Amino acid sequence: MIKRVILIILDSLGVGEMHDSHEYGDNGCNTFKNVIEKSSSISIENFKKLGLGRIESLKLSKEENKIASVGVCNELSRGKDTITGHLEIAGVVTKIPLRTFPNGFPKKIIDEFESKIGRKVIGNCVASGTEIIDRLGKEHMETGSPILYTSADSVFQIAAHEEIIPLEELYRMCEIAREMLVGDDLVGRVIARPFIGDVSSFKRTPNRHDYAIDPPGKTMLDYLKENGKDVISVGKINDIFNGFGITDKFKTVNNLDGINKTIELMKKDFNGLIFTNLVDFDMMYGHRNDVEGYARAISEFDSKLPEIIDNMREDDLLILTADHGCDPTTPGTDHTREQIPLIVYSKNIKASDLGCRESFTDIGKTILDLFSIDNDLHGKSFKDDIL
Numbered sequence: 567m568i569k570r571v572i573l574i575i576l577d578s579l580g581v582g583e584m585h586d587s588h589e590y591g592d593n594g595c596n597t598f599k600n601v602i603e604k605s606s607s608i609s610i611e612n613f614k615k616l617g618l619g620r621i622e623s624l625k626l627s628k629e630e631n632k633i634a635s636v637g638v639c640n641e642l643s644r645g646k647d648t649i650t651g652h653l654e655i656a657g658v659v660t661k662i663p664l665r666t667f668p669n670g671f672p673k674k675i676i677d678e679f680e681s682k683i684g685r686k687v688i689g690n691c692v693a694s695g696t697e698i699i700d701r702l703g704k705e706h707m708e709t710g711s712p713i714l715y716t717s718a719d720s721v722f723q724i725a726a727h728e729e730i731i732p733l734e735e736l737y738r739m740c741e742i743a744r745e746m747l748v749g750d751d752l753v754g755r756v757i758a759r760p761f762i763g764d765v766s767s768f769k770r771t772p773n774r775h776d777y778a779i780d781p782p783g784k785t786m787l788d789y790l791k792e793n794g795k796d797v798i799s800v801g802k803i804n805d806i807f808n809g810f811g812i813t814d815k816f817k818t819v820n821n822l823d824g825i826n827k828t829i830e831l832m833k834k835d836f837n838g839l840i841f842t843n844l845v846d847f848d849m850m851y852g853h854r855n856d857v858e859g860y861a862r863a864i865s866e867f868d869s870k871l872p873e874i875i876d877n878m879r880e881d882d883l884l885i886l887t888a889d890h891g892c893d894p895t896t897p898g899t900d901h902t903r904e905q906i907p908l909i910v911y912s913k914n915i916k917a918s919d920l921g922c923r924e925s926f927t928d929i930g931k932t933i934l935d936l937f938s939i940d941n942d943l944h945g946k947s948f949k950d951d952i953l
């Protein structure tokens with residue numbers, strides 16, 4: 567019997583095109599494969615021992631002594647956003663894509679926002695987070711105007727230097743925006759993007775905060791909490807789900823911190839789920855088209871896999887997956903619509919071929935099935951395929 571599940575989201579580590587990727591301009595995307603092929607120094611030996619080679623789209627040699635069940639999942643939700651990806655993993659399909667603003671936010675939104683925060687904004691365009699603070703950081707420091715930007719995702723992002731606009735004030739601005747951006751103007755997330763440094767060396771800080779929409783329906787997390795299970799958030803999971811279904815939360819400063827916090831939590835007694843998001847793959851490397859940085863992040867996680875596995879109990883189950891792609895080898899800097907990996911390991915399960923799943927929801931459905939929790943979530947459990 568499985569009593570504890572460790573679900574780790576390798577944020578943006580997609581494994582290849584879906585049937586409709588071309589509709590999103592993502593022909594040829596395959597984050598994991600392209601990083602492997604274009605990096606000069608990536609290490610994935612522990613991934614391969616789990617059976618990574620059985621994901622056909624990665625074009626790897628297959629390991630004979632596979633120890634995990636492996637497959638891929640398609641996305642039923644419309645879009646390629648963090649929110650839609652995580653919601654679908656937790657059992658909720660987003661049928662209408664969240665609204666995006668490819669030409670910046672309309673004047674009526676800007677006017678209302680500026681009036682409520684008592685400052686003018688600069689930017690209001692689609693941009694990379696690091697590029698825009700390099701471009702507008704000096705003006706921001708001279709004027710005190712927060713930098714507003716968006717992306718191909720449904721986000722309203724506010725960047726501010728911590729010495730110009732204190733964190734409390736930045737967070738207040740985000741709360742104002744969150745209250746505004748509803749109804750026809752609904753966006754998935756309002757994100758505080760604080761940074762520090764001088765004009766020639768701006769650097770974003772770990773004090774980012776996401777203000778997401780409430781989940782539109784009951785998720786796996788709600789079912790677990792209602793049934794007396796622990797639901798422990800590591801990283802930005804609590805922000806993504808707006809705290810719904812979470813029983814305890816731990817912030818992180820980078821991938822390694824998230825991995826180490828997960829391992830420390832595994833050493834403690836709990837009965838339920840650790841739900842971890844490792845955001846650096848996406849935030850630090852995918853969006854910055856940094857192939858070698860992405861490869862280093864994969865190698866770092868690969869090097870920690872033995873420690874994660876060594877700390878698993880007999881009744882633990884580990885699931886490694888992603889929420890979308892963000893192929894750093896493509897010309898753009900936005901997410902890519904991709905299948906996600908599904909790697910499932912326990913000391914007492916079969917090493918099965920889980921095939922190509924119809925939906926990310928199969929993950930949440932399976933976790934509830936493992937805990938014998940009745941639910942109305944979308945998805946098809948693969949419990950019988952692994953036990």
